């Protein structure tokens with residue numbers, strides 16, 4: 001029997017982002033106490049810093065820092081809502097825990113792309129838990 005790894009809130013005790021790759025050092029998990037659903041494996045998301053206006057108001061983030069992937073398949077496990085009801089001209093969707101439905105953890109707005117024309121699936125750093133290294 002191994003003890004399950006400890007999941008901690010942001011910020012964990014060590015840097016969350018790799019200086020070499022700008023990707024996540026930790027595995028990222030559902031924030032709900034008692035749920036251990038893994039959202040992203042280490043190295044699968046990039047860190048971006050957004051301006052306050054770029055965050056939906058229910059996604060307010062003190063740091064403005066977000067984890068970003070460019071396709072939904074990059075998630076280890078995630079739930080995606082139907083497009084939000086009108087008025088929602090952008091067809092934005094929310095992301096939730098695939099196991100317990102806790103959310104929203106993040107969002108996806110198909111009308112927003114980065115400079116390379118890639119889609120963005122976004123999770124603020126404060127909205128997931130982190131698995132600390134043993």
Ligand SMILES: [Zn+2]
Nearest residue numbers: 030035097100
């Ligand atoms: Zn969950």
